Amino acid sequence: MPKVVHFEIPADDPERAINFYKEVFGWKIDKWEGEFDYWLVEAGEEDEPGINGAIKPKEFGNMVSDVISVDSYDEFAKKIEMSGGKMITEKMTIPDMGYTGSFQDTEGNILGIIEIFPMD
CATH class of the missing domain: 3.10.180.10 (2,3-Dihydroxybiphenyl 1,2-Dioxygenase, domain 1)
Structure with missing residues (x-):
């Protein structure tokens, strides 16, 4: 979860x-x-x-935000949009870390998601 x-x-x-x-x-x-x-x-x-x-x-x-770890950035970006939220940034790669981006929920709150690259 x-x-x-x-x-x-x-x-x-x-x-x-x-x-x-x-x-x-x-x-x-x-x-x-x-x-x-x-x-x-x-x-x-x-x-x-x-x-x-x-x-x-x-x-x-300019807002304090929380970042939620997900197993697939693309899957959760799609789920956010389908559930009434809105992705507000493009997918960004953090070298040696993963993919991240920000979204707005149905109440106007801004949060982030991150898909962390598997550790070798």
Whole structure:
């Protein structure tokens, strides 16, 4: 069953946001080594319940969003559309990670889906 596996927090000033979340919650935050500005958030210890996430520049969207892991991006994009939702971004490849995109549900909420590539 698909479940929420990641959150994203948009920021006008990512460095300011990083400092805030580090100081307030003690989160570990490191810059992603990928093609665009994105900071990975470790929001607690591995043995604690919950999920990790990221801080992103607002140019990539200005709402906090959750990302749901699916086994087939294309299948779930189709299911979203057929059930009254709307895909709002094109399918994007994250090198060495998987496929992702954003959708709007029937209530206007923006979320993401991700199909993670199988690990060898």
